[in-house]
Amino acid sequence: xxxxxxxxxxxxxxxxxxxxxxxxxxxxxxxxxxxxxxxxxxxxxxxxxxxxxxxxxxxxxxxxxxxxxxxxxxxxxxxxxxxxxxxxxxxxxxxxxxxxxxxxxxxxxxxxxxxxxxxxxxxxxxxxxxxxxxxxxxxxxxxxxxxxxxxxxxxxxxxxxxxxxxxxxxxxxxxxxxxxxxxxxxxxxxxxxxxxxxxxxxxxxxxxxxxxxxxxxxxxxxxxxxxxxxxxxxxxxxxxxxxxxxxxxxxxxxxxxxxxxxxxxxxxxxxxxxxxxxxxxxxxxxxxxxxxxxxxxxxxxxxxxxxxxxxxxxxxxxxxxxxxxxxxxxxxxxxxxxxxxxxxxxxxxxxxxxxxxxxxxxxxxxxxxxxxxxxxxxxxxxxxxxxxxxxxxxxxxxxxxxxxxxxxxxxxxxxxxx
Amino acid sequence: xxxxxxxxxxxxxxxxxxxxxxxxxxxxxxxxxxxxxxxxxxxxxxxxxxxxxxxxxxxxxxxxxxxxxxxxxxxxxxxxxxxxxxxxxxxxxxxxxxxxxxxxxxxxxxxxxxxxxxxxxxxxxxxxxxxxxxxxxxxxxxxxxxxxxxxxxxxxxxxxxxxxxxxxxxxxxxxxxxxxxxxxxxxxxxxxxxxxxxxxxxxxxxxxxxxxxxxxxxxxxxxxxxxxxxxxxxxxxxxxxxxxxxxxxxxxxxxxxxxxxxxxxxxxxxxxxxxxxxxxxxxxxxxxxxxxxxxxxxxxxxxxxxxxxxxxxxxxxxxxxxxxxxxxxxxxxxxxxxxxxxxxxxxxxxxxxxxxxxxxxxxxxxxxxxxxxxxxxxxxxxxxxxxxxxxxxxxxxxxxxxxxxxxxxxxxxxxxxx
Numbered sequence: 001x002x003x004x005x006x007x008x009x010x011x012x013x014x015x016x017x018x019x020x021x022x023x024x025x026x027x028x029x030x031x032x033x034x035x036x037x038x039x040x041x042x043x044x045x046x047x048x049x050x051x052x053x054x055x056x057x058x059x060x061x062x063x064x065x066x067x068x069x070x071x072x073x074x075x076x077x078x079x080x081x082x083x084x085x086x087x088x089x090x091x092x093x094x095x096x097x098x099x100x101x102x103x104x105x106x107x108x109x110x111x112x113x114x115x116x117x118x119x120x121x122x123x124x125x126x127x128x129x130x131x132x133x134x135x136x137x138x139x140x141x142x143x144x145x146x147x148x149x150x151x152x153x154x155x156x157x158x159x160x161x162x163x164x165x166x167x168x169x170x171x172x173x174x175x176x177x178x179x180x181x182x183x184x185x186x187x188x189x190x191x192x193x194x195x196x197x198x199x200x201x202x203x204x205x206x207x208x209x210x211x212x213x214x215x216x217x218x219x220x221x222x223x224x225x226x227x228x229x230x231x232x233x234x235x236x237x238x239x240x241x242x243x244x245x246x247x248x249x250x251x252x253x254x255x256x257x258x259x260x261x262x263x264x265x266x267x268x269x270x271x272x273x274x275x276x277x278x279x280x281x282x283x284x285x286x287x288x289x290x291x292x293x294x295x296x297x298x299x300x301x302x303x304x305x306x307x308x309x310x311x312x313x314x315x316x317x318x319x320x321x322x323x324x325x326x327x328x329x330x331x332x333x334x335x336x337x338x339x340x341x342x343x344x345x346x347x348x349x350x351x352x353x354x355x356x357x358x359x360x361x362x363x364x365x366x367x368x369x370x371x372x373x374x375x376x377x378x379x380x381x382x383x384x385x386x387x388x389x390x391x392x393x394x395x396x397x398x399x400x401x402x403x404x405x406x407x408x409x410x411x412x413x414x415x416x417x418x
Numbered sequence: 419x420x421x422x423x424x425x426x427x428x429x430x431x432x433x434x435x436x437x438x439x440x441x442x443x444x445x446x447x448x449x450x451x452x453x454x455x456x457x458x459x460x461x462x463x464x465x466x467x468x469x470x471x472x473x474x475x476x477x478x479x480x481x482x483x484x485x486x487x488x489x490x491x492x493x494x495x496x497x498x499x500x501x502x503x504x505x506x507x508x509x510x511x512x513x514x515x516x517x518x519x520x521x522x523x524x525x526x527x528x529x530x531x532x533x534x535x536x537x538x539x540x541x542x543x544x545x546x547x548x549x550x551x552x553x554x555x556x557x558x559x560x561x562x563x564x565x566x567x568x569x570x571x572x573x574x575x576x577x578x579x580x581x582x583x584x585x586x587x588x589x590x591x592x593x594x595x596x597x598x599x600x601x602x603x604x605x606x607x608x609x610x611x612x613x614x615x616x617x618x619x620x621x622x623x624x625x626x627x628x629x630x631x632x633x634x635x636x637x638x639x640x641x642x643x644x645x646x647x648x649x650x651x652x653x654x655x656x657x658x659x660x661x662x663x664x665x666x667x668x669x670x671x672x673x674x675x676x677x678x679x680x681x682x683x684x685x686x687x688x689x690x691x692x693x694x695x696x697x698x699x700x701x702x703x704x705x706x707x708x709x710x711x712x713x714x715x716x717x718x719x720x721x722x723x724x725x726x727x728x729x730x731x732x733x734x735x736x737x738x739x740x741x742x743x744x745x746x747x748x749x750x751x752x753x754x755x756x757x758x759x760x761x762x763x764x765x766x767x768x769x770x771x772x773x774x775x776x777x778x779x780x781x782x783x784x785x786x787x788x789x790x791x792x793x794x795x796x797x798x799x800x801x802x803x804x805x806x807x808x809x810x811x812x813x814x815x816x817x818x819x820x821x822x823x824x825x826x827x828x829x830x831x832x833x834x835x836x
Contacts (some may be wrong), residue, residue, distance in 0.1 A: 117670060202655025219654060223700065235689035235712050236637060236781030237620025240679050242805075247690055248676050254669035261658050271653035272665055273700045275693070282641065282691045282710040292700040294653050363654030387651060387660075390702075 009418060010352065011160060012120055014028045014409055016402030019112040023401070026052055026092065027100035027132045036392025037100055041093035041135035041146075042070065042171065047178035049092045053107060053132055060114045062130070066182025070134040070175045071147045073184075076114045078127040078416065086124070086191030086416040087375075088113065089131030090367060091147070095139050099394025101199045101384065101401070107132050109197040109405040116409060125417030126192055131276050134180075140165045141174075148367035152374045157186050160408030184196060191375035193342055193415040198370040198379060199396050203387030204360055211403050212350045212357035216343050218359055218369040219269065220295035220303045220335030222252050224310075226253065228325040232279060232287030243285055248275055250289035251319040256313045257293050260306045267361050268306065269297040293327070298361050299335050336369050339376035343414065346378050349410035355403050380407050427836060428495040428770065430538055430826055433507035434820030437530040441819070444470055444526060455518055455808025457566075459511035459553035460488065460589065467510045467615035471489035471525060471550055478532045480548070482601025487578050488552040488593045489565045491602075491699065496545040496834065498507055502610030504542070505793075506531065506551030506826060508785060509565070513557050517812020517818070519617045519802065525550050527615040527823040531830060534659075543835030546611055547779035551785045558583045559592075566785035568604050572793045575604050609793035611833040615826045616797060617814050621805030622778055629821050630768045631799030634761050636787040637687065637714035637779055638721045638753030642728075644671065648741040650697060650705030660793045663701055665695055667739040668707035674731045675711050678724045685779050686724065687714040711745070716779050717753050754787050757794030759831065764796050767828035773821050798825050 029048045030039035039045045049070060054064050057074035065073045075085070090106025093202040099263075108129035117124070133151070138144030141163045149155045161172035175181035176331065204211050230246035254272045261270030275293040293310065295302040311327055350357035360381060371377045382404035385395035447466045448457035457463040468490060472482050475492035483491045493503070508524025521679070528548035533752035551569070556562030559581045567573045579590035593599040620626075623631050648664035672690045679688030711728065715721040729745055736743040768775035778799060780787065780814040789795045800822035 079510045093701045141801070158482070200655060201652050202657075203651070204657060207660060221654070234619050234782055234807065235687060235691055236714055236783070237618060237622070238637070238687070238781065238805060239620075239622060239684055240676065240687065241683070242621045242625060245676070245689075247693060249670055251669035251690075253673035254665055255673070258658065258663070258666050265659070269653060269658065271663075271703055272669075273653055273695075273702050274698050275665060275695050276698070277691075278691050280692050280694070283689070283712055285689055286691060288692075294701055296654055303791070357436060363656065364652055365654070367506055387656060389652065403820070 003235035009122070010414065012116065012409065014112045014116045014402065014405045016398060017114065019108060019405055020398050022056065022108045022111065023100060023104060026104050030094065032392055033098065034392040036394065037098050038092045038096050039092065040096065040140040041137065042174035043076045044141065044178060045081045046093055050132065050180060053092065055113060057130065060111065060118055062114065064400045065184050066180055067184035067186045068157055068182050069070060069147050069150045069186050070180040070182060071151060072132040074130045078124045078202060080125050081127055083126040083226060084190040085129050086126045086160065086193045086412050087129045087131055087191050088195040088412060089133065089356065089412060090196050090198060091133045091136035092133055093137050095137050095390045097392050099389055099391060101394055101396045102201065102389045103136055104201055105401060106197045109408050112405050113409045113412060116284065122195070122412065128412065128416060136367055137340065141171055143366055145370055148370040151188055152370045154370060162304060184213045188374045192373045194368060194371040194377045195342065195411055196379045197404050198366060198381060199384035199389060200381040200387065201364050201384060201389040205381060205383040208358060210358045211400055212355050213360040214343060214357050214405055215338060215362050215379035215381055216359050217298060217335065217337040217361055218366065219267065219298050220300060220362050221331060221333040222295045222303055222307055222329055224293040225330050226291045226293055227330050228289040228323055228328045230287055230321070232283045235283040235285055238285060244322040245285050246289040247286040248322055249317050249323045250275065250291055252317045252353065253314060253325070256310065260295065260309055262354055264297060264302055269296040269363055269383055270306070296363060305337065307316065333365065333369065334371040338372055338378045342376050342378035345411040345414045346380055346407060349407045352410065353403070353406050355407065380404050407408055425829065427540070430534065430827065432530045432534045432820065432823045434816060436533065437526060437820060437823055438816050439523060439630045440474065440526045440529065441518060442524050448512065450810050451808040454812065455512045455516050456514050457510065457512045458514065458558040459555065460558065460592035460596055462513055463594060465598065468550065468598060468677040474529060475548065478529065478536055480532065483602050484598055485623055486575055486600050487565050487604050488600060489567045490550040490567060492548045494546045496542045498543050499545055499580045501544040502608040503547050504544045504611045504830050505547045505609050506613040506830060507551065508614050509554035509568050510553045511553055511555050513555050513808045515810050517807055519806045519812055519814045520619065520796035521554055523617055523819060524615045527826050530823050531827045533666065534827060540836065541616040542831065546830065546834060556783055560630050561590055563783055563785055563788055566788040570788045572604055572704060572788060582750045608793045612786060612789040612793045612795045613760065613826055613829055614784060614797045615822050616784060616799060616800035617807060619782050619802060619807040623740060623772040623799060623801040624805060626776060628774045628776045629800065630825055631778040631782050631820055632768060632775050633756060633767045633797035633799055634777050635716055635753065635755040635779055636745065636784065637685065637716050637781050638718060639749060639751040640713045640721055640725055640747055641749035642711040643746050644711055645744045646707040646741055648705055648739070651703045652702040652768060653703055656703060663703050664741055665704040665708040667735050667743065668693065668709055671732060674728065678713065678727055682715060682720055682724065685716040687781055688724070700832065709772045714781060715753065721753065736803040745750060751783065751787065754790040756790055756796045760794050760796035763832045764798055764825060767825045767832065770828065771821070771824050773825065798822050
């Protein structure tokens with residue numbers, strides 16, 4: 001009898017068209033003309049998205065709780081309610097010119113898992129929860145990953161509620177306005193496992209023609225503000241050896257930042273995304289350059305060595321170029337290795353489902369990266385077209401989204417017990 | 419008798435305090451709080467400056483003519499009026515945050531030469547003229563060096579008169595409004611010699627502790643608009659080998675531009691003054707960079723070789739970085755070698771006056787650079803503090819300005835005959 005049950009459980013599959021249909025219904029809320037979504041955190045559109053999720057989760061038999069920073073937890077009771085919960089989820093707020101899948105996929109894949117279990121009449125030992133984290137994107141309110149950060153204690157609730165948007169509206173006011181100022185205390189309760197399915201937001205899976213990214217961890221990040229100070233001078237009358245060209249020094253630093261990461265392949269990144277030149281005039285040697293530096297690596301030793309080499313190389317560039325280079329760190333996220341047992345659950349489910357998979361790291365921040373600090377955590381990536389996200393043309397294939405949701409189902413089942 | 423005259427002529431010196439006083443009186447027109455001058459071309463302040471010059475030149479016995487683009491010619495008749503004229507001058511318009519000396523010095527040094535000859539009761543064989551060129555700076559109206567460019571036939575008069583400022587006011591309208599729409603045909607008449615005294619606008623003389631720069635010519639210039647097109651992508655999830663980072667390629671090009679000039683020392687320049695990054699966001703790999711490239715050299719062969727090497731190196735950078743680099747030339751000024759006889763007159767006068775001097779090239783554009791195309795031309799540079807100009811803190815020493823004016827006097831006398 002048990003063998004038959006095992007066989008029927010392993011044959012369990014989510015409903016791909018129902019998942020796609022839910023994604024499209026949510027994407028209609030805040031849909032943009034170019035096919036994307038603009039649903040900023042805690043706006044009325046966000047309320048409509050939240051209402052849609054809550055209504056669907058209730059229809060799937062869930063109980064709903066909302067904590068005081070607006071995180072929504074939809075719970076499907078297990079046979080043993082005191083066991084640590086098996087949780088999945090993501091976010092439904094978007095960038096101003098965001099796409100249909102970033103975040104939304106993780107939430108609706110979780111909902112689809114519950115619906116699938118309902119259809120199969122299967123009750124797990126642990127309770128299951130699907131969570132919608134408040135304001136992951138950070139477009140309207142900073143900091144980013146606000147809800148999950150508050151949940152794990154990275155931010156105090158009062159601090160979060162006091163954050164204001166450009167119009168001076170606070171998170172607390174916005175939560176009240178949309179009816180999602182919950183009463184639950186913000187705190188992480190016993191979580192046995194946290195999974196998050198997400199589009200990759202990068203080009204690796206597509207480049208390798210792989211369906212499932214088994215995410216082994218998240219890169220740590222160090223962000224810096226760099227100011228290069230030279231001397232403004234006329235381009236014509238100033239001979240090369242008498243120059244203090246801030247842009248020339250900055251250019252050498254851009255090259256260095258990239259080389260730092262190339263030297264530590266494959267799981268290091270070095271990026272200068274922002275660079276402003278002053279006075280930025282055609283025939284004036286730049287006197288000042290302000291630039292960002294973003295370093296990432298999958299372990300802290302590597303990240304620290306990149307930091308040290310950045311500073312040492314910058315010093316040499318400054319001396320050679322007769323300029324001053326000031327480097328100050330503005331953001332630090334520690335590298336997170338995901339829980340080996342959960343990563344293995346994702347890997348095994350991928351294999352059992354006959355899907356192609358590969359180990360990858362998450363280069364971007366996700367709610368899961370915070371959750372990894374307090375609970376066993378893993379992520380599941382599916383390819384997105386051309387690696388593009390945070391863009392209205394963000395796209396993903398229905399069969400990939402379905403495959404990722406099936407992996408989520410079976411990975412969760414492995415942890416939740418049947 | 420002749421020997422006595424020669425001796426008294428060689429002992430002739432300009433009046434340094436009178437020159438300084440004139441500079442300060444002109445600098446009061448449009449004076450800024452920070453000690454600079456804002457006297458944009460063809461504004462009412464420019465009119466006041468022109469009126470000051472005209473009134474002083476008339477007081478010095480000059481006849482005044484104004485051509486139809488507003489260039490002012492103050493003439494001190496020589497003994498043989500049909501001989502080619504010996505001309506000097508510069509401009510009195512300034513940058514919005516300009517200084518007291520750029521341009522103004524060349525005009526008032528010319529006036530001081532005439533006053534000195536008056537004091538000495540000395541009449542030259544050739545007539546002498548001091549010219550005020552219209553709109554050298556190009557801050558209000560483009561193109562720069564408008565009056566001298568029209569004078570030598572680089573621009574048609576109708577074209578010049580039709581140029582408009584940001585408020586839609588044309589050069590023709592502005593000239594009429596300030597009463598300087600002259601009736602003289604714009605054309606270069608027989609010019610035997612053109613001298614222009616100017617602050618160096620660079621750091622070379624100061625660095626060598628030299629009073630007089632004997633300007634042997636002007637650097638040719640090639641200006642380019644460069645667009646680097648890569649692919650925008652998330653900094654975190656995109657591994658280094660899969661990137662098409664427009665800023666990384668641009669940075670390598672900035673380095674190349676500088677190296678091109680360093681390899682052709684001492685009279686080559688390579689500058690990237692303007693660089694804009696898109697989307698210029700901290701954690702987004704730049705998709706596009708737009709930048710300027712400014713190459714200068716003292717001969718066309720060198721300038722062409724820099725152009726060729728820029729394009730070849732850019733092609734390699736583009737291929738390596740998986741980006742496209744588009745380079746289009748937007749400005750070309752040919753290198754100008756000044757007239758050897760006039761350069762020697764400046765050099766000899768410097769030595770005779772017991773002043774320190776060195777041969778230099780002009781890296782910046784000047785009215786003299788246009789004049790060199792139609793008449794024997796030379797320039798005299800004096801140091802400016804820290805090499806700074808086009809700035810309200812632009813400064814120069816009275817003794818240097820006096821020395822430069824004495825060199826101008828004797829160089830002009832050598833050409834004009836006595």
